[in-house]
Amino acid sequence: MNGPTLKQNVVINNPQGFHLRPMGAFAQLASRFESSVKVSREGQTVNGKSILDLMLLAAVQGTELMLEVTGSDAEDALSALVRLLNAPPEEETTASSV
Amino acid sequence: MTQTRCSTIDRVRWGSESAKRNAMEIKRGIAVSPGVAIGPALVLDTEWFRIPQRTVPQNQVDGECLRLSVALAQAAAETRANEEAVTAKLGPQYGAIFGAHALMLTDPTLVQEIESLIRNENFAVEYAVSRTMRRYAKALESIEGGYLAERVADLFDIEKRILRHLLGLRREQLRDLSEPVVVLSHDLSPSETAELDPRRVHAFVTEAGGRASHTAIVAGVLDIPAVVGVGPFLTDVSGGDVLVVDGHHGLLIINPDEETLERYKHVRATFRSQESKLHELRPLPAQTRDGARITLLGNIEFPQEGTPCLERGAEGVGLYRTEFLYLGKQSHPSEEEHLQAYLTVLRTMESHRPVVIRTLDLGADKFLPLGVGAESSAWRAAPERNPFLGLRSVRLCLRNLTLFKTQMRAILRASAFGDVRIMFPMISTLLELRQCKMILAEVKEDLEEEGIAFNPRLPVGTMIEVPSAALLAELLAREVDFFSIGTNDLIQYTLAADRNNETVSTLYSPGDPAVLRLIDGVVRAAAKYNVTVNVCGEMSGDPLYTMLLLGLGIRQLSVTPHSIPTIKRVVRSATVEESVKVAQEAMRLETARDVNNYLREQTRRILPSAFD
CATH class of the missing domain: 1.10.274.10 (PtsI, HPr-binding domain)
Known part of the structure; x- marks a missing residue:
């Protein structure tokens, strides 16, 4: 795959963890880009376009995930995905550090 | 780490999962039907995909x-x-x-x-x-x-x-199984269990269910090992995995190692030889040491079960459940279908042995809440908030007279060919019994007009399985020929504890003092009017309660075929005299636990191997 590889760490702030609906939204959004999207947690790396894979990451609140995006539209993809992860959940939560 | 390809990680993770899956795993559940089975897994979901x-x-x-x-x-x-x-x-x-x-x-x-x-x-x-x-x-x-x-x-x-x-x-259905398997499922409804062919299904294990669920009862009748109430395990098994089912201890062993497999092959062989020893009891009478004759009858679900009943030494059929004529059908069974089923049983019983046919006793628990069982049934019961206290059994029949009369006609017609008796389930008031008898009289008149043969003195009995009926036994006794105490429902209604609900099922005990008092009252009332009392339900097939029941005055027990030899052995070791003493002492005890412990002790005293 041609294009840059970009990485960024994101902490899950949703008190319910990275649960089904945001995972679905994430996988769906990731699939719109040509770039490959990998999501890692403590050495486990999964395909960010796969909702099932994301489920197995079991990212509860406070988990740090690393996104790794490679491809021609990597820049757009990464910023869109990070924005999605950082979007406040339905309930009001404040960002906290690890 | 981040350089690792996703698929590699996945494969590594799956790989270790799969290694773990091949290791032996043991799951514990409730043993409901004895025996040992070894065979490949068949995992079913509620839609019966194989x-x-x-x-x-x-x-x-x-x-x-x-x-x-x-x-x-x-x-x-x-x-x-x-x-x-x-x-x-x-x-x-x-x-x-x-x-x-x-x-x-x-x-x-x-x-x-x-x-x-x-x-x-x-x-x-x-x-x-x-x-x-x-x-x-x-x-x-x-x-x-x-x-x-x-x-x-x-x-x-x-x-x-x-x-x-x-x-x-x-999609293949259970009845079309082509090779012997161990059936695994979240739950099996009785109608689904009924579809199991004992020649093809070596055992079954379910995640849900309790000791006295109908599924457990059916397993006992089919005489295949079964374990229920295991809790979640289906995700640990794939179709085709080798399984051992230990129906004695309620164990499911997934992917047994060589040693375990060998051990269980041995256990299976021992069990079979023990079974054949019990068979040796067959020609011997069910008679106490002091000479009292006890009538041992079999409970059956399907016409074909008459044969195993006799093989195990039953003197007749004490409870022929007829619900399976109705389940798994697109329409209600016809009079001919009823009659053919009854005649099959009568032929097996050589016409002279008694066959007690219980009229339709369908309850909400016998339907699958959703799925094929309910859809293909003759009708779907309207959802009830409290089905066990709802429109079921004889209540349902009294609201569906065509259905009720069809069955009565068939029972009456069968009565021309053997010792048939009719029994109404779940009678809770005298009025209900009278209604049933009135409808029976109408059907008799119809048959007479049509010139169709039947036994005009067909014995009529009622189940005693609702506390109100037990309390009114004296009134009911004047109007019937026999009683049959249905202990499963009687216990459940008396203690207000759902026998399928594991969280309250400890309340459900045949040894409960309240239950003992009700049975005692029924026996006394029946004796006054010379009405025979039979006990069906699981209590009668449990050797723990044999002395107690004899001591209370019961002389007739109807049990699942596989329990007949076990019960006969206890009967032949007991005397009426000591059983009466045991019953009197049991009646003085205050809790089910005390009663059960005492009975265990007393039964072991006369027959040390009673519970082996």
Whole structure:
């Protein structure tokens, strides 16, 4: 795959963890880009376009995930995905550090 | 680490999962039917999909992959349509569930995983799907904190949907099993259990269920080992895995190691030889040491069970449950269907042995709440908030007179050919009994007018299984020829404890002092009017209660065929004199636990191996 590889760490702030609906939204959004999207947690790396894979990451609140995006539209993809992860959940939560 | 390819990590994780899966695992449940079975697993979901471990020849691999992509596309389209419909109806937050399902159905990793099982292992697509979904389910279940555990249900739902598209009309049903298996399921309804063919099904194990569930009863009747109430285990098993079912101790052993397998082969052989020793009791009478004759009868569900009954030494049929004529049918059984079933039993009973036919005793618990069982039944009961206290059994019959009369006609017609007796279940008032008898009289008149033969003195009995009936036994006794105490329901209604609800099932005990008092009262009332009292239900087939029942004055027991030799052995070791003393002492005890402990002790005293 041609294009840059970009990485960024994101902490899950949703008190319910990275649960089904945001995972679905994430996988769906990731699939719109040509770039490959990998999501890692403590050495486990999964395909960010796969909702099932994301489920197995079991990212509860406070988990740090690393996104790794490679491809021609990597820049757009990464910023869109990070924005999605950082979007406040339905309930009001404040960002906290690890 | 981040350089690692996703698929590699996946394979590593799956690999270790799969190594773990091949290790032996032991699950504990409730032993409801004794025996040991060894055989391949057949995992069923509520829709009766059978997913055997099947491989395909190399030249079919591409075809299987094509079937996969077609099925996934269809399933995803269907799910998208659901999403829209549900969103419109209930709002986007509900629709989103189906949206997530659709995403899973088109999930790239999922497709890759299934395809690689087809391509690398030559698995048939159905099995590859089932195995992959179960691996995901297992992985989700094992996540700490269980925050995704409920998603497992979503995965099963998706699996089912894919399989429905794959299998379509080719889905095999239980009755078509071609090789012997151990059936595993979340739950089995009695009608589903009834479909099990003991020649093909070596044992069954369910996640749900309790000791006295109807499923357990049916297992006992079919004489196959069964374990229920194991709790979640289906994600640990794939179709085709080797299993050992230990029906004595309520164990399910998945992928047993060599040593365990050998040990159980030995246990199985020992059990069989013990069984044959009990068979030696067959020609001996069920008589106490001081000469009292006890009539031992068999409980049956299906006409074919008359034979095992006699083989085990029953003197007749004390309870012929007729519900299975109604279940799993598109329409109500005809008079001819009833009659043919009854005549089959009568022929087996050589016409002179008694056959007590209980009229339809269908309750809500005997239906699958959803799915094929309910849909294919003759009717669907309206949902009730409290089905055990609702329109069931004889109440249902009194509201469906055509149905009731059809069965009565068949029972009366059968009575021309042997010692047939009719019994009404769940009578709770005198009026109900009178109504039943009135309808019976009408049917007799009809038959007479039509010139059809029947026994005009057909003995009429009532079940005593509602506390009100037990308390009114003296009034009821004046109007019937016999009583049969249905202990399962009597205990459940007396203690207000659902026998299928594991959380309260400890309240359910035949040894409860309240139950003992009711039985004692019924026996006394019956004696006054010279009415025979039979005890059916699990209590009569449990050697723990044999002395007690004899001591209370019971001389007739109707039990599942496989318990007949066991009970006969206790009877032949006891005397009426000591049984009376035991019953008197038991009546003085204050709790079910004390009663049960005392009875165990006393039974062991006369027959040390009674509970082996």
